Amino acid sequence: MAQEEFNSDDVVAVPLRHPWRWVFGGIASALLLGFIWAIYSAPAIDHSVITQFMLDPRILEGMSVTLWVTVVCMFIATVLATILAIMKLSENPLQRLLATGFIEFFRGTPLLLQIVFWGYLGIIFPNLFVGIPFTDIIFFSGQTSQLIPAILAGIIALSLNEAAYSAEIVRAGILAVDSGQVEAAKSLGMSGGYTMRRIVLPQAMRVIIPPLGNEFIGMLKNTSLLQVIAVAELYTQASTISSANLAQIELLIVSGFWYLVMTTVLGFPQRALERKYGRGFSVVGARTEGRAFKVGKR
């Protein structure tokens, strides 16, 4: 009887079962729930303070500063990073040396130190001027503290530091593009700049965007370091409030919550960009007779 059943053509193939996934899933859920409960029920945490400050105008204003500073810094950093990456891949040794020096310098010193440095620039150079060196000709001059307010110092510090990191990401993306692409472009009479803009960079984007999305999230959180030069972003606002009402933990939870919301929301445009630059590469996206079918047939 059993033999008969086994020989039957009418058998069902069952995929591998994963019972341990349920076990570990259960343990992880229990730990997570326990942690949330511990925080929620801690007597030191006053829930009314959290709800009171969640939508406080100062917190919301801090968020808007955090967001626009992040976007501006990432924009400047990405442009600089692309220039640095192209310089580092240049045949010109001087360009390579300059780019390498910049990257090494800004990656090699702590971000906090750089922020404080730019914030205190007015102490080192009380006056800034534009003119011709070693002559008395000056086109323009002014007090450093007025020309570079704290927020500008913060933007400079974050942008330059981020450019150094992103440059390596962009460089990796450019190197990932097949050299045959450049040859084909050359053979059609395209100039180097045109080839970079229209052929190489759009393909490099596919490789660049996922790690750059990471950098974006990192940047959003690093803006909190601008507290040391008193830029009124989210963390600064939260700590200013808590230094008055002494509800440190509650305000950390408030700002932490909003940071989490912002970093989560940033993931959506990233996925849209990944789809855009994945065109022509994705097998799943094949419209009529893509490779996916062919592979299946073979």
Next chain:
Amino acid sequence: MSNLMVEARSVRKHYGSNEVLKGISLTVEQGEVLCIIGPSGSGKSTFLRCLNHLESINGGRISVNGELMGYRQSGTVLLEMKPSEIARQRQAIGMVFQRFNLFPHMTALQNVIEAPIGVSGVSAVEAKKLGTELLTQVGLAEKADHYPSQLSGGQQQRVAIARALAMKPKLMLFDEPTSALDPELVGDVLDVMKGLAKAGMTMIVVTHEMGFAREVADKVVFIDKGQIVEMGTPKEVLDHPQEARTKAFLNKVL
């Protein structure tokens, strides 16, 4: 000026101490089809890439359409041109690669019209018309909106030919255009190339397709170890080779 399209005079090329081309001299007249055959590593592809200056040369000279390619003569030396001047010269020379090298982020039509619009300044409307005509010519009009990854190797190579033709070149270079294709797809690509030859295009083809060389070539060159061993009509070189090395090579291939 005669109607010489390509004139190569003792072209030399080395990578370090490795001599790849040891003085190659040949001419191709307008409308002629030259096939270059030879074992792998013989320098035949390198020579082809020197013709549009994808590779620089170390000695000798190459003229295309009466113009010194990639260099300017100054007394007894050749000075390399600026990249922009070389780019201008390359516009008149189409090239088709062994691995197609289509731009994967663009559709077939976009691949074809990118250079006419971006390099020659043709209007988008005009370029689209030209692109559609060329895709029809290579038998792929209905694939215009497909990305390269959605096309077979043979179809990709035909798009690549259309892309090169879109710049209205005076000379077409083919670097083993069928070597990366499945056997059943080779015929379509060769048919397109035969059509081009018939229409009077000047072509230099590095190939292992002896049948194609016999049928289409006006001249066949056998290159081995960076030197021309034998040159002549397909009949002379392929059917009645004089040199022992040519005979040995053909025995292996045919």
